[in-house]
Amino acid sequence: MAQVAHQPEMFDFITELKLDNSLLHRNFDHAREAFEVLFALASQSYDPHARFDLGMSNLITRILKADYQRNLQLSTELVHQLLAVESLPQLHALLLATIRSITAPDAAPARPAPADMAARLRAYITAHAASPTLSLVDVADHFGYSVPYTSRFVKEVTGKTFTSFVAERRLIQIERALVTTPLPIKTIIEQNGYYDVANFTRKFKKLTGVTPGEYRRTHAISVAG
Numbered sequence: 008m009a010q011v012a013h014q015p016e017m018f019d020f021i022t023e024l025k026l027d028n029s030l031l032h033r034n035f036d037h038a039r040e041a042f043e044v045l046f047a048l049a050s051q052s053y054d055p056h057a058r059f060d061l062g063m064s065n066l067i068t069r070i071l072k073a074d075y076q077r078n079l080q081l082s083t084e085l086v087h088q089l090l091a092v093e094s095l096p097q098l099h100a101l102l103l104a105t106i107r108s109i110t111a112p113d114a115a116p117a118r119p120a121p122a123d124m125a126a127r128l129r130a131y132i133t134a135h136a137a138s139p140t141l142s143l144v145d146v147a148d149h150f151g152y153s154v155p156y157t158s159r160f161v162k163e164v165t166g167k168t169f170t171s172f173v174a175e176r177r178l179i180q181i182e183r184a185l186v187t188t189p190l191p192i193k194t195i196i197e198q199n200g201y202y203d204v205a206n207f208t209r210k211f212k213k214l215t216g217v218t219p220g221e222y223r224r225t226h227a228i229s230v231a232g
Contacts, residue, residue: 018062019048023069030073035110042066042106050095063098070105077109079154080144113156124150125164132161132169136176139200143169177201178214185223192219 022044029038049062067089075081085105092098131149135141146169147157158169165172177199184195193204196219201207212218217225 018065019045023065026069027073030070030106030109031076033110033112035107038106038110039103042070042103046099046102067102070102070109073109074105077155113153124160128160128164132172133176136173137180137199139202141173141200173200178211181211181219182215182222185219186226192223195219 022041026038026041026045029035029041045066049066052062071081071085074085088101089098092101128146128150132141132146135145143154143158143161146161147154150157152160161167161169161172167175181195181199184190184199185192188195190198196204196207208218211222215222
């Protein structure tokens with residue numbers, strides 16, 4: 008019983024909440040304060056030889072989650088660095104550096120003029136919209152920007168979210184192909200990023216008021232006349 012009474016606490020839920028909120032709102036000073044408390048707490052029972060250390064794993068997971076939310080992708084480099092850590096001071100330095108990165112403001116890109124960049128961004132997304140795997144990460148990587156900055160820039164340039172703009176480009180391309188090519192409707196839909204033809208057909212009718220087949224027949228008649 009005495010051993011249980013003296014066992015150090017592994018969690019501090021209020022401080023964990025402070026860390027999560029500070030990382031979300033990019034407040035480095037508050038995030039660092041919470042981190043230092045939680046790291047000291049986790050260090051009391053930390054066993055570098057244990058396969059799983061609950062206290063430290065909880066802290067690391069919170070920081071990894073915040074890093075993922077900031078960048079919209081898992082940093083494999085950070086994971087490899089964490090797996091290679093050999094001491095508490097090294098782990099402390101790595102986690103603190105990650106917190107600093109998460110809370111840092113987005114750097115304004117020193118790239119092409121806004122008008123040129125806007126045209127290039129629209130052209131790139133339009134050219135690749137048919138790919139079912141096109142993602143915001145792909146666009147950010149292509150232009151060398153962070154994912155959060157790219158997301159905001161797409162909204163600024165197009166007036167739409169990335170997902171909505173891609174869907175709009177695909178719809179335009181599908182409508183054009185329905186009228187100007189003899190390709191089967193299923194083929195046209197699949198060539199423009201959609202595998203679930205039935206689901207897309209329902210979306211198409213909701214947006215246009217007609218099915219793809221009706222759209223093709225209506226416009227074919229108007230063109231012939």
